[in-house]
Structure formats: structure tokens, C-alpha cells
Amino acid sequence: MAALLRRVADTIDDLGSVQILDITFQLTPTADEDDLTLTVYYDRESTTAQ
Numbered sequence: 001m002a003a004l005l006r007r008v009a010d011t012i013d014d015l016g017s018v019q020i021l022d023i024t025f026q027l028t029p030t031a032d033e034d035d036l037t038l039t040v041y042y043d044r045e046s047t048t049a050q
Contacts, residue, residue: 001036008038018042 012018022041027034 004036004038008040012040012042015042015044017045019045 012020020040020042023038024041025036025038027036029035
């Protein structure tokens with residue numbers, strides 16, 4: 001779980017200036033292992049001043 005969260009954090013950082021709207025996760029047991037899915041909903045922030 002910690003490694004997945006670190007990868008997601010790195011990916012968010014790589015996106016640049018974004019506003020995180022929501023983060024969801026789902027754990028689905030399978031025959032061999034648990035399948036963990038993490039979804040991040042975001043909006044790119046405008047770089048122009050209003």
C-alpha cells in the first residue's frame with residue numbers, strides 16, 4: 001500500500017499544477033492476491049491570473 005501511495009504522489013507531482021478533487025480506492029480480492037485500484041480525480045489549474 002505504501003509503495004502504491006508513493007507512486008501516485010510522484011505521478012501527481014509530475015502533472016505539475018493540479019487541483020485534487022477526489023481520491024478513491026478499491027480492494028478486490030482475487031484468487032491469487034488482492035487487486036488494489038487507486039483513482040485520482042484532478043483538474044489542471046490555470047496558470048494565468050484572473
